[in-house]
Amino acid sequence: MKQVEVQIPKIFSPLLTSSYRNKFFYGGRAGGKSYAFADCLLILGRQKKLFIACLREIQNSMKDSVYKLLCDRISFYGLDDYAVTDAKIENKITGTRFVFKGLRNQDSQKIKSLEGVDIAWIEEAQTITRKSWSILEPTIRKDGSEIWISMNREEENDPLWVLVAANPDERTLVVKVNYYDNPFCPEEIKLQAKKCKETSLADYNHIWLGEPLAQGDYKLINSELIQKARVAKISSSDSPLIIGLDIARAGSDRTVFCFRKGRYCFMLKEVRGFNTVQVADMATFFIKEYNPAKLFLDLGNSGAGVYDILIDRGYGRIVKGINFGGKAIMEDRYYNKRAEMWDSVNKWLQSELPVQIPDDDELAEELRSINRVKVAQDRLQLEDKEELKKRIGRSPDKADALALTFAEPVYDKGRVETYGSDYVCLEDLFRNATVKDNSW
Numbered sequence: 001m002k003q004v005e006v007q008i009p010k011i012f013s014p015l016l017t018s019s020y021r022n023k024f025f026y027g028g029r030a031g032g033k034s035y036a037f038a039d040c041l042l043i044l045g046r047q048k049k050l051f052i053a054c055l056r057e058i059q060n061s062m063k064d065s066v067y068k069l070l071c072d073r074i075s076f077y078g079l080d081d082y083a084v085t086d087a088k089i090e091n092k093i094t095g096t097r098f099v100f101k102g103l104r105n106q107d108s109q110k111i112k113s114l115e116g117v118d119i120a121w122i123e124e125a126q127t128i129t130r131k132s133w134s135i136l137e138p139t140i141r142k143d144g145s146e147i148w149i150s151m152n153r154e155e156e157n158d159p160l161w162v163l164v165a166a167n168p169d170e171r172t173l174v175v176k177v178n179y180y181d182n183p184f185c186p187e188e189i190k191l192q193a194k195k196c197k198e199t200s201l202a203d204y205n206h207i208w209l210g211e212p213l214a215q216g217d218y219k220l221i222n223s224e225l226i227q228k229a230r231v232a233k234i235s236s237s238d239s240p241l242i243i244g245l246d247i248a249r250a251g252s253d254r255t256v257f258c259f260r261k262g263r264y265c266f267m268l269k270e271v272r273g274f275n276t277v278q279v280a281d282m283a284t285f286f287i288k289e290y291n292p293a294k295l296f297l298d299l300g301n302s303g304a305g306v307y308d309i310l311i312d313r314g315y316g317r318i319v320k321g322i323n324f325g326g327k328a329i330m331e332d333r334y335y336n337k338r339a340e341m342w343d344s345v346n347k348w349l350q351s352e353l354p355v356q357i358p359d360d361d362e363l364a365e366e367l368r369s370i371n372r373v374k375v376a377q378d379r380l381q382l383e384d385k386e387e388l389k390k391r392i393g394r395s396p397d398k399a400d401a402l403a404l405t406f407a408e409p410v411y412d413k414g415r416v417e418t419y420g421s422d423y424v425c426l427e428d429l430f431r432n433a434t435v436k437d438n439s440w
C-alpha cells in the first residue's frame with residue numbers, strides 16, 4: 001500500500017491514539033473538525049478492516065453527507081487503495097467500507113444494518129434529535145466500537161450536548177476546538193473571524209467560538225412557547241378561518257396549507273409533487289369546503305401561477321398573493337414582509353390567552369430554528385432562508401404557511417367592504433356595524 005504522510009492537527013490526536021466510546025469535538029466554524037475526522041478515518045481504514053458509518057440527522061442526498069469531503073481527501077492524498085462508488089467508499093486492500101445515512105429516515109428495522117459498525121461519525125451533531133440518538137446509541141453495539149461526534153453548538157439545550165457532553169462519563173472525551181487550533185485555517189477565514197469580532201461580539205462568540213446562542217438573543221421564537229402551543233387544548237374558535245399556502249420551490253416539492261382561526265391553528269395539509277393546476281385545485285377544494293375569510297399564498301416560485309388560476313376562477317375576494325421579500329405593513333419596524341409575518345407568529349405565541357398549533361415535530365423545529373439578524377439596525381430582519389435550510393435540512397414550509405396566515409389583519413368579515421361594490425349587500429353593511437370582534 002502506498003505510504004503517505006498525513007498531518008493531523010495535534011488537538012485531534014486522540015482520534016487515532018486513544019480509545020473512548022464517545023469522542024466529542026465541538027467548537028466554532030473552521031476548527032478543522034470535518035477534515036480531521038475524514039483524514040483520521042481514512043488512515044484507520046487503511047490499517048484494518050473497519051465498518052464506518054457517516055451519519056447526520058437529515059440526508060436527502062449524498063451531497064448532504066461527508067462523502068464528497070472523503071472523496072476529496074482520497075484524491076488529495078492519492079489513496080488509490082480506496083474505491084469510490086456512487087453511495088459507498090471501500091478500501092480494496094483492507095475491506096474497510098464507509099456508508100452514509102440520515103438518521104431521521106431510519107426506523108428500528110433499517111438501523112439494524114448498522115449493528116456491525118466500528119466507528120460512527122455524527123456530523124453536524126447539533127441537529128441530532130433525542131429520538132435519533134435513542135435509536136442510534138444502542139445500535140452501535142460492537143465491542144470496542146466508537147462514536148465520533150462533531151458539533152457546532154446551536155443552543156444551550158442541543159440534545160446531544162445535553163446527553164453526551166454536558167456531564168461526560170469516563171468513556172467520553174470532550175474537546176473544544178476553534179479556528180485558532182487549526183494550523184490549516186486559511187487566512188481568508190481568519191480575516192472573516194476578525195471582522196466578525198469587530199462587528200458583533202455576540203456573533204463572534206457563537207459562530208467562531210462555538211458558544212451556544214443565548215435563548216432570546218438571536219432566536220426569534222422561544223422554544224417553550226412553541227411547546228406550550230403544541231399541548232394547548234383549544235377545540236374550536238369562532239374567529240374567521242384564514243388559510244396560509246406556501247408553495248413548493250425549486251429543489252423541493254412540498255406545498256403546505258395551514259388553517260388558522262384566531263388562536264386556534266388546527267391543521268396543516270402537506271402535498272408533494274403537485275403542479276400549479278393541482279395546487280390550485282386543492283386550494284379551490286378548501287375554499288369551497290371550509291369557506292375561509294382569506295387565503296394568503298406565497299407569490300414566489302410557482303405561486304404566481306397558482307394565484308392567476310384562482311383569480312381566474314373568481315376567488316379574487318378571498319385569495320391574496322403575498323411577496324415574502326416585499327414591503328412590510330409596518331415598514332419602519334420590519335425589514336420585509338417575511339420578518340413581519342414571522343414576528344406576528346411570535347407575538348401570537350406570546351399572547352396571554354392560550355394559542356394552539358398542530359402537534360407536529362417539523363413545524364416546531366422550523367419555528368424554533370429561525371434566527372434574527374443582529375446587525376439589522378432598528379428593523380427586524382430574519383436570517384437568510386438558505387442559512388436556516390442548512391441547519392434543518394429543508395426549507396421551513398410549514399412555519400412559512402403558518403406565517404402566511406398572519407400576512408394581513410383579517411377582521412371578522414374577512415374583507416374590506418366598500419359601499420357600492422358588487423360584493424356588499426345591505427345586510428352586510430348593517431351587520432358590520434355590530435361586529436365587535438376584530439381578532440386576527
Ligand SMILES: Nc1ncnc2c1ncn2[C@@H]1O[C@H](COP(=O)(O)OP(=O)(O)OP(=O)(O)O)[C@@H](O)[C@H]1O
Nearest residue numbers: 007028029030031032033034035036152184185186
Ligand atoms: N488537514 C488539512 N489540510 C488542509 N486544510 C485543512 C485541513 N484541515 C482543515 N483545513 C482547512 O480548514 C478549513 C476548516 O476546516 P473544517 O471544515 O474541517 O472545519 P470544521 O471545524 O469542520 O468547521 P465548520 O464548522 O465550518 O464545519 C477547511 O476548509 C480547510 O481549508
Ligand SMILES: [Mg+2]
Nearest residue numbers: 033034035150
Ligand atoms: Mg465541518
